Structure formats: structure tokens, C-alpha cells
Amino acid sequence: MTSSPKTDRYRILIADDSEMCCGLLSLVLKNADYDVVCVYDGIQAVEAVRGLPFDLVILDNEMPKLNGLGALEAIRVINPRLPVIVCSGTILPEHITSFGKLGVDTLLPKPINPLRLKERVAKMIELHRQLAAVDSRQQTTRDSHTPFLAPGIDARILEKPIFSGVSAAARQLVDGFMSIRRFKSAATIEGRAGAGFLDVAVAMAEAKDALLLACPATEVSEQRLIMLFAPALLQARAVILIITNTELLTGEQQAVLEGLYTGAGALDPYYLGRVSLILCAEASLHTLADAGEFDEQLLLRTGAMTQRIPELSLRREDIFLIARAVLRRIGATKLSLTPSAHVWLEKQSWPGDYRQLHRTIELACKAAEDCEQIDAPHLAAAYSKEPTYKDPLFHEILLESLYEFTGLEGT
Numbered sequence: 001m002t003s004s005p006k007t008d009r010y011r012i013l014i015a016d017d018s019e020m021c022c023g024l025l026s027l028v029l030k031n032a033d034y035d036v037v038c039v040y041d042g043i044q045a046v047e048a049v050r051g052l053p054f055d056l057v058i059l060d061n062e063m064p065k066l067n068g069l070g071a072l073e074a075i076r077v078i079n080p081r082l083p084v085i086v087c088s089g090t091i092l093p094e095h096i097t098s099f100g101k102l103g104v105d106t107l108l109p110k111p112i113n114p115l116r117l118k119e120r121v122a123k124m125i126e127l128h129r130q131l132a133a134v135d136s137r138q139q140t141t142r143d144s145h146t147p148f149l150a151p152g153i154d155a156r157i158l159e160k161p162i163f164s165g166v167s168a169a170a171r172q173l174v175d176g177f178m179s180i181r182r183f184k185s186a187a188t189i190e191g192r193a194g195a196g197f198l199d200v201a202v203a204m205a206e207a208k209d210a211l212l213l214a215c216p217a218t219e220v221s222e223q224r225l226i227m228l229f230a231p232a233l234l235q236a237r238a239v240i241l242i243i244t245n246t247e248l249l250t251g252e253q254q255a256v257l258e259g260l261y262t263g264a265g266a267l268d269p270y271y272l273g274r275v276s277l278i279l280c281a282e283a284s285l286h287t288l289a290d291a292g293e294f295d296e297q298l299l300l301r302t303g304a305m306t307q308r309i310p311e312l313s314l315r316r317e318d319i320f321l322i323a324r325a326v327l328r329r330i331g332a333t334k335l336s337l338t339p340s341a342h343v344w345l346e347k348q349s350w351p352g353d354y355r356q357l358h359r360t361i362e363l364a365c366k367a368a369e370d371c372e373q374i375d376a377p378h379l380a381a382a383y384s385k386e387p388t389y390k391d392p393l394f395h396e397i398l399l400e401s402l403y404e405f406t407g408l409e410g411t
Contacts, residue, residue, distance in 0.1 A: 010125050011035040011053065015045035015071065016060040016087070021110070025058060025087075028114045029121065042066025046074040054082060055125050061088035072102050081166070083124040087112055100168070103317075127171065160203055161325035162196040162309070162354055165318025169310035180204055180305045188246075188279045188302055191309030194353030197280035200309060201242045204278060210238040217248040222256055222266045229271060238274045247283040247294075254295040261301055277302045312350040312357060319345045319357065326361040335365060337374050344376035348383065356383075 012034050016022045022038040029036050037052065039045050043065045049057065057075065061068035068086055075082060086099055089110040096107060106120055163174060180187045181204060189200055198214070205212050211232040215224060220243065232239045243249070243257070259265035260275045279285065279302050286306075288294035312319060320342045327335060337345075350356055361374075363382035368374045 009033055009035045010055040011037065012121065013045065013048050013052075013054045013057045014038045015040070015042065015048075015057065015063065015068070017041060017063045018060070021060070025112065025117070028117060032118050032121070034121070040064075042068065042071035045071045046078070049075050049078050049082065054079075055128065056083045056085065056121060058085045058087055058121075061086060062090050069098055069102075072099065072104065076102055081128070083128045085117075085120060085124070087117075103168070160196075160199050161322045161329060161358070162199045163203075164321040164325040165315055166321070167315045167318045169314040170318050173307075173310060176305075176307050177204065180307060187305045187307060188281060188285055188299075189307045189309065190281050190284060192311060192353060193282050194351075194355040195282075195309040195311075196354040196358075197244060197309070198242065199354070200307060201278045201280055204307075205240040205242070210240045210276070211235070212240050212242070214242040214244065217243055217245045217253065220249060220253040220256055222259075225256065225260075225267060229268070229275075232274075233268060233270055238276070239271065240276045240278065242278045242280065244280045246279040246281040246285060247288060249294075251295070254298050258295060258298045258301075261298075309354075312353050316346050319350075322354075322357065323361050326358055327365070330362060330365065332365045335368060335372065335374055338376070340376040341374050341379055344379050 012029055014022050014025050014029075014036060016025070016038075017040050019040065022040070026036045026038055037048060037054070039048050041064045045057070045059065045063075046066070048054070059068040059071060063071070066074075068088065072084060072086075075084070081103070084102075084104050085106045085108060086104055087108045087110060099107065106124065108117060108120070163170070163177070177200065187204060189197055189204075191197060201214075202212065213228050213232075215228060225241075228241070229239055231237075241260075249257070256265060257277060259267055260271055260277070261273075263269055263272045285294050285299050289296045289299050312322075315322075320337065323337060323345055327333065327337075345357075352359075360379060360382045363385055364374050364378040367378045367381055371378075
């Protein structure tokens, strides 16, 4: 094992059986002011992590004695959240799946681009540093119910459970969300049935000085929009309109929405250029447009940026954190989740995604109202009580709450 003297710089472990590759990577990272340790097989990598604190590990996949996947499995026992980059010329699809399950979201092919490597290393170390800071704040304020969230979330949406988590999928969700927020554009949001569409859509719109409205696709009509937009006209405000189940829009309804941009139809000319659409869909609108089933012009106006909500099955390490955020949202802060509840939550398939998880937590709270903790049996009973997970959720993400905001009471 070769290393440079320890300083207060970030320390990186490189594990590769090629001395030449180790040397090149080490040179690149040392020039970027990192402290570097090099080892040449998987067993040495595990022993290095056991013996020294590292800020990041770079693993080759094909190594003697213990390959990269085996080494990572052992490293995760020692340090479950240590950032890891896999660099290899022999990454197969099954390897990608296996590494992903072990918390690796960066796989770089050989030969490695030095600039890309430095950028990715810097980003991952900074993310890990921010997560560690959040952990530290949580430890010192465990009774304050401070949300545990991926870094970068705007303060006004801190209580959105869907953003809680530290998985690769959670980081991608946050990165995409923040890009759309910075771009201040209309957008499409896609996901399967049960995804937290309204949580994400409302959060996208909250930073904008406009009247926030929502309408199911089945109710879209000129008359309905005139009713919804009336308060905006009276207040001379712009409008952000969230359409749910957009894939159900008929051609005539799509034309009504297109009229918001072209001035066609019976809608007041005031709204021309003053309405932004956020389209939520349980299908790919781009695929529908390619098949001639969705207006390409309308999609071009709203689909400049698309946010895909990841399934809960891709965020198992986040589920417990999301569940705790749901408890905060519904005001059940006196209840906590037991370790067995934690295990139970992660084992479920959650076919209804965020809606089902949210509803299960709500029902479990009622079952445990005379207790101080929610245990696995409470959750199991709640899970089986409402297998269709279609009943309304907490009022913050109901369409009715947005109607009430305009004084229309969902008429």
C-alpha cells in the first residue's frame, strides 16, 4: 500500500491491480490537492477502509483475491455511506444493478477522463460533507423534528416527504427538481400511479409569484378554466396550472390548453403568456406524442424539462426517512417508529408507491394513537386495511386544497 502523508485534505482510496492506472489516478487527484492511498487488490482495499478514515473510494471491478463487488460489500459493512466510484473496463449490466444496490451511482469506464473524474470526485465529496452536516444537526436536535433531506432543498419545501432521503435516486430527484426551479419553466412530471405528483408540482410552483391552481385532466374545459382563473384576473396575477393525469386529455382538451399560449378560444386574452402549465402524467407524453396521441406543440411548450419521480423500490434506504417526514407532516410528532417498523417498511413492495406509503402511515397513526411508538403490527394492519390505496391523503396534496385556495371549493 502506498500513500502520501496525511494532511487536513480529503483522503481518497484507489484500489486497482494496475500500478500504472493507480499511478495515473493518484497523480490526477494529488494535483487536485487530495491525499491519496493506493492498494492493488480487494482485500487490501477492505483492510485500508478498516484501518483509516476515507472520504471517498475508487474501485476497479476486476481485481485479484477479491473483486470490486466483493470489496464493496465488505466496505459497506464497515462504512455504509462511504462514497464510492467504480472505474472499470469490464462493467456488465448485472454489475450495474449489483453496484447500484450497494449505493454506487457513479461508474466510470476506462480509460478515465481526468476532468470528469475530478468533477465527479469533488461533487461526491461535497454531497457527503453536506449529508454529514445534516446528520450532525439531527443528532444535536433530535427533539426538534428537523427534517432529514437531501441537500439543496429550498426552505419552503422542507416538509415535503418525497424529498427526504440519501439514495442515488433521491439525489437525482432533487437535482432535477432544483434544475427546473432554477430554470423557472413549465415542466412535465412523470411517474407511475401513486407517485407524489402534487407534492413535486406544488413545490415547483411555490417559489413563483403566481396563483397556484390544479385541475384533473377529465375536467379540463374552457368553462372550467374561466372559473378557475377568475381570482387571477381580479388580482391581475399570473397563473400556474397543474394538470393531473395529463395522459387522459382528449384532443379537444389539449386544444383548450394550447389556446392558453395562442389566444384561441373563449379564454380572456389577459391570460396569454401569463399561464404556465405543469403536466403530471402516469405515461410518457413524449411517447404519446410520437404515436400521434398528444399535441406536439403543447408538449414543446411544457416539456422543455421533464422530472421523473423514482419508484419507492429504487429508494428502499429512504423509506424510513420518508415515513418519519410523513409523521411530521400530519402532526404526529409524538409518535416514533420502532426498529421492527423500520425493517417492515423496507421489506414491502409498495405497489402504490408514495400514495400507499403515505396512507399506510396515516392509518397506522390511528391504530397506535394510544401508544408512543408505531410498531410493525400497526403498519401491517394499516397496509392490509386499504390495499387499493385510493382514498384521499393528507390535505396538503389534495386537489381540493388548491380549489379551496381560490374559494371555488372544488366545484
